Amino acid sequence: MWEQQGNLTDRKTRFGATPARSYGMLLKEIMNPIPGSPAYATDEQRLKRYSAQGSLGDTIHGQCDWQAQDKALRARRQEARYRNIQDAMQRMHQTHVIDRCAREDAAYEAKLMSKLVQKERYTTSIAIENRRFLGFQ
Incomplete structure (x- = not known):
């Protein structure tokens, strides 16, 4: 059986890049990235439970800390965008x-x-x- 699959791994296609025997390892690497990569999370971070009511100290209204950070970052970016638009509109109004x-x-x-x-x-x-009038008199 492995001999038949060995032919598949010799091909120069996208499926030939990863041997069939190591798909489980590839899946594990995708789900749990290696330490030092941007997507890496420790077991403690991955398995941490969050309360929907926000009873834990690091949650805000049932949000995970990374969700709260993303929301704050999105709000800061939106505020900066609105400020830039407002400044541009004010400059345009002054020019007009x-x-x-x-x-x-x-x-x-x-x-x-x-x-x-x-x-x-x-x-x-x-x-x-x-x-003319004076000239005629």
Whole structure:
């Protein structure tokens, strides 16, 4: 029987990388990583029981300590994201206010110039009319 399976392990496929005899060892390594790896947990950590009511000192409302840490990290990241968005919106609003004030100032100056030019034209035309009137007398 092992001779037949030996042919499977000689193949250059993904199943040929692990001999059939060591699948149990591979499964054990996947479920319980080696010490020093990021996923490694000691037997005490893996077998620790947590209370659903949070009666243990290291649980918060029935959450494991790593769940509470993840929740706190997620909250900090979300708060930082909202703060960045708020700062960007505030900068954009300030830019729009500055642009709007500049446009309003330019429009006000244009209106003033228009009124001054209109007043100058009116005064000039009145002076010409008065001069004509004075010239005929």
